[in-house]
Amino acid sequence: MTRTVIHYSDSTVFGGTERAILHLAKGMDRAEWRVVLMHDRAAPSELVDRARAIGAETHVAPRVGGKLDVAHLAELTAAVRRHHADVFHAHMHWPLAAKYGIAAAAAARVPVVVATAQLHVELDHAGFVDLQHRAMTSMIDRYIAVSRDVGAQLQRRFGVPLAKVVVIPNAVDLDDIAARRGPPPNWPATRGQRVALILARLETDKGIEYAIDAAATLPNVALVIAGAGSRRADLEARASALGIAERVHLLGHRSDAPALLKYADVFVLPSLVEGLPLSVLEAMAAGVPVVATDIPGTREAVEHDVTGLLVPPRDPRALAHAIDRVLGDVDSARAWTLAARERARREFSTDAVVARVTELYVSLLSRHAR
DSSP states (O other): OOEEEEEEEOOOSOSHHHHHHHHHHHHSOTTTEEEEEEEOTTOOHHHHHHHHHTTOEEEEOOOOOSTTOHHHHHHHHHHHHHTTOSEEEEEESSTTTTHHHHHHHHHTTOSEEEEEEOOOOOOOSOTTHHHHHHHHHHHOSEEEESSHHHHHHHHHHHOOOGGGEEEOOOOBOHHHHHSOOOOOTTOOOOTTOEEEEEEOOSSGGGOHHHHHHHHTTOTTEEEEEEBOOTTHHHHHHHHHHTTOGGGEEEEESOSOHHHHHHTOSEEEEOOSOOSSOHHHHHHHHHTOOEEEEOOTTHHHHOOBTTTBEEEOTTOHHHHHHHHHHHHHOHHHHHHHHHHHHHHHHHHSBHHHHHHHHHHHHHHHHHHHHO
16 A cells, blocks of 8 residues: 655755755655655755656645635645645754644644654744744644754753654765766866865854864865855855955855765864754765764764764864864774764665654554554
8 A cells, every 4th residue: 555645845945954855755665655745836946856856746835924824724735635645744944844834734634744853943932933833733743853952952942742752863865975976067176185075055054154264274275165045245255355265165056965075075064053964964974074063963963083073163273173183184084984984874874764754654654543
């Protein structure tokens, strides 16, 4: 018997959450699961096109304009109901994401409603935030937290019962990481330069300015940054002011992360906030040594001096020292990457993660049938 799962996203950007959706959808056994992606009309084309390429059905979800927009909520409910879904899986890039999709799934009486919480963002208690989250939680059978920290924050900040939270990390597509590739197009580094790679949105919470400051003290290192966002001009200005514009390369959004990783000497993630960074997991799987900030979520992926190096956030000097150590201590870097790759294979592979997620679906469905 084939069951139907709707993966629901109201995101309008392409980042780690959207790649996580694709990895999960790709790994689901099509003999057992019909996979549907319901997405916002302004969803990034990369999400929709790649979902179709892996055999998922894609449908535009009616957009609800607010809690008083009853007509569009009814339209969204009808759209969910037409799929006769067994499972509705919402993907939340912030604590109140996908709330109208979840409400529509409950109204459509989908047997099982699951929500993946990718990131905890501290929200004020004003403006009915807590009331909205409690209402949403009452409609959700299980939250999937991508890290222990995200799960703990759901309980601490929003009072989500422990029994409603399970920790399952994001998946890494090991086959895609291992595929043979030529040089990535427009690769900017020159011969003789060591490459520190960042895969991240160009936003404040990613802390990229601290990596630029660190690069200013590493004259033989090119900093290659793949990602789009609102702070591009600010970051370019910072590199120019430090006199290192020729060594800081902002590539914009790229869809070839595995190819970029193959040409990197070290992967850097200077974030200030993370749930469980998929880019770090991909670097680990690719055998690229990782330097990242010691923050909740990231430290659940990287064990300091075992699978990479962790440094305090907002500390360019510590970041530069760690990058220099990776590039100079070949034996240690090799040991870290071997341990990291093995952990990625064991805990974060698509097969391992999809098995845990579908096992959760089946378990919840069996309870519903009683």
